Amino acid sequence: MRSGGSPVAWAYSYAPGNKRVWRGVWSSGTQTVDELTFWSVSGQKLETYQLSQYQPWPGDDHTLPQLVASQTGTSYYFGGKLVKNSMGYVTPDRLGSIGKYFPYGQERPSATTDGKEKFATYFRDSETGLDYAENRYHQVGMGRFMTPDPWNGSGKPNDPGSWNRYAYTRGDPVNRGDPAGTCDGPADTNTSMTVCASFEGLAPVPGWNYDGAAGVGGGGSIASDACSNGYATLGYLPDYLAAMCVDGGFQPPQQGSFTEKTLTKGQNRDVGWLPSAQDYLKTFDTSNQDCLTDLAAVGLSVDAVRNMDYTLTAASGNAKSIYDNNGIVFYTDPSTQAITYDSQNFYQNSFKQLLGSLLHEFSHMGGLDDGAVAGILKLNLKKDPVTDRLISTPISKKFTKDCFSGVKNP
Numbered sequence: 001m002r003s004g005g006s007p008v009a010w011a012y013s014y015a016p017g018n019k020r021v022w023r024g025v026w027s028s029g030t031q032t033v034d035e036l037t038f039w040s041v042s043g044q045k046l047e048t049y050q051l052s053q054y055q056p057w058p059g060d061d062h063t064l065p066q067l068v069a070s071q072t073g074t075s076y077y078f079g080g081k082l083v084k085n086s087m088g089y090v091t092p093d094r095l096g097s098i099g100k101y102f103p104y105g106q107e108r109p110s111a112t113t114d115g116k117e118k119f120a121t122y123f124r125d126s127e128t129g130l131d132y133a134e135n136r137y138h139q140v141g142m143g144r145f146m147t148p149d150p151w152n153g154s155g156k157p158n159d160p161g162s163w164n165r166y167a168y169t170r171g172d173p174v175n176r177g178d179p180a181g182t183c184d185g186p187a188d189t190n191t192s193m194t195v196c197a198s199f200e201g202l203a204p205v206p207g208w209n210y211d212g213a214a215g216v217g218g219g220g221s222i223a224s225d226a227c228s229n230g231y232a233t234l235g236y237l238p239d240y241l242a243a244m245c246v247d248g249g250f251q252p253p254q255q256g257s258f259t260e261k262t263l264t265k266g267q268n269r270d271v272g273w274l275p276s277a278q279d280y281l282k283t284f285d286t287s288n289q290d291c292l293t294d295l296a297a298v299g300l301s302v303d304a305v306r307n308m309d310y311t312l313t314a315a316s317g318n319a320k321s322i323y324d325n326n327g328i329v330f331y332t333d334p335s336t337q338a339i340t341y342d343s344q345n346f347y348q349n350s351f352k353q354l355l356g357s358l359l360h361e362f363s364h365m366g367g368l369d370d371g372a373v374a375g376i377l378k379l380n381l382k383k384d385p386v387t388d389r390l391i392s393t394p395i396s397k398k399f400t401k402d403c404f405s406g407v408k409n410p
Contacts, residue, residue, distance in 0.1 A: 010127045018135045019043070025127045033127075036069065045123075048073040048086070087116055095177045096121035103173040105131060105140040121179045133181030143168050145181060157378075270348040274312065274341075276410050277354050281305055291403035297376045298363040308362055311336075314343040330357060332364040352407040356400025360392070363399075370395065 010033075013022035025033035034051040049069040056063035073086030082092055090098045097119050100108050105119040115126035122131035122138055131138035136145040148165035161170030169176035169184040178184035284305045286292065295301055315331070329348075332339050339361050348354040363373050370392040374381045377398055381390045 010125075015039070017043075020132060020134075023125075035072070044077055045075050047071060047075070082117065082121075085117055090117070092121070095119075096179065102141070104143045104168065105138065120173075120177050133178065136181035138168060138181070143171065143173070149182060270354060271341075271343050273348070273351050273354050273410060277351065277358055278312065280355060280407075281308070281358060286403055288402060291399075294377060294399060294402050295359075298368060298373055299366045300359075300362060305359065305362060308365070309337055310362075310365070311338045313338070313340050315340045330361050332361045334365050334367050337365065351409045352404040353396065353400050355404045355407060356398075357396040359399040359403060360396040363395070 009026045011024045012020055015021050019037075019039045021037050021039075023033060023035045023037070024031060036049045036051060038046045038048075040046050048071070050072045052068045052070065054066040054068050056065065074084075075082060075086075076084040081096070082090060082098075084090060085098075092098050098117050099112070099119075101119050102108055105122075107118065113126070114124045114129060116124065118124040119131055119138075119140070122133050124131050124140070128137075129140060130146065131140060133145065135150060136147050138145050144164075144166040145168060146166075159170070161167065161172070164171075169178050176184045285302060292302075295305070330339060330341050339358075348357060360373075364370075368376070370381065370390050373395055374390070374392070377395065379394045379398060381392060381394060383390055
């Protein structure tokens with residue numbers, strides 16, 4: 001970022017993760033700030049240094065010019081919250097604000113000197129008056145950022161507050177915070193920073209046991225926190241974890257980590273539901289207009305579901321290997337009317353979700369692939385960054401919600 005002109009000009013440089021590592025300010029052509037910032041591996045600001053050049057006295061032929069780094073600030077944290085910065089000890093509120101502010105960042109009762117942490121964990125630049133929010137700049141008092149949200153996945157059809165790509169905390173600055181400028185959450189800086197950092201990517205974290213190894217808010221797991229505060233319904237939780245949110249709580253497989261695929265208890269229960277699910281669909285009936293519209297859109301009807309002629313078998317051999325490597329649970333071959341499934345990595349979370357997944361597979365019997373079905377149902381599918389495959393869980397979720405919302409587990 002650069003700005004030129006008189007009497008003040010400034011320039012910033014950033015590391016690959018968008019952390020600002022250098023800040024330069026000039027006044028009337030003279031550089032007054034030449035500042036380096038160091039960050040921890042967990043993303044916390046550690047220290048700042050002012051750079052200057054030492055020039056030897058005229059006639060001193062024995063001393064070379066030197067670059068001098070003078071430490072100007074050190075940040076200390078306790079429990080993930082800032083407790084001391086360059087100004088001394090601080091007591092941030094639940095948003096991470098130091099001082100008193102109106103909801104959108106105006107300081108009260110009157111403004112104090114900028115160039116330090118102020119509103120909602122942000123560093124307020126003295127040269128611009130803007131709040132540095134790591135990935136964007138927040139415009140004080142306007143309830144908005146200077147640039148749109150760079151993460152397209154944060155805009156959700158069922159969340160009108162997310163449609164404004166510039167809005168700070170979707171218009172709710174009292175109950176939400178947004179420390180990184182890309183993912184707002186509960187007005188607790190630990191929860192907001194941890195949840196957003198963990199769930200903006202879709203791929204499972206290698207070696208992460210998602211049911212407790214990475215806790216927030218006093219020891220609960222990140223996934224449990226995300227399920228309870230609504231991240232799953234707004235789409236912030238990756239699909240492979242959102243599928244495990246039930247009635248506001250997190251119900252994962254009971255053993256091991258996701259990446260190790262030790263889903264024994266959950267998968268055995270869910271595979272055992274398959275015969276009951278097949279029987280249920282043979283007598284399927286609904287008057288829900290949303291469900292009827294979904295079915296008609298993909299070339300199905302209530303009668304077509306009841307009378308669907310198909311085979312359902314467990315994958316084995318080479319097919320089993322392909323399923324494991326690509327995270328596939330079901331695969332449908334419309335040419336043979338065959339649906340196969342991976343019984344070793346089979347987690348459906350609830351009986352109604354299994355029914356929705358089977359309707360999803362039925363939608364392929366006419367030759368439509370996931371991309372086509374998603375387009376017809378007006379769903380936006382993301383790609384798995386590891387396998388580059390479309391993550392089709394939203395299709396199953398839509399059939400589950402529209403056709404089987406009241407169905408209970410056997």
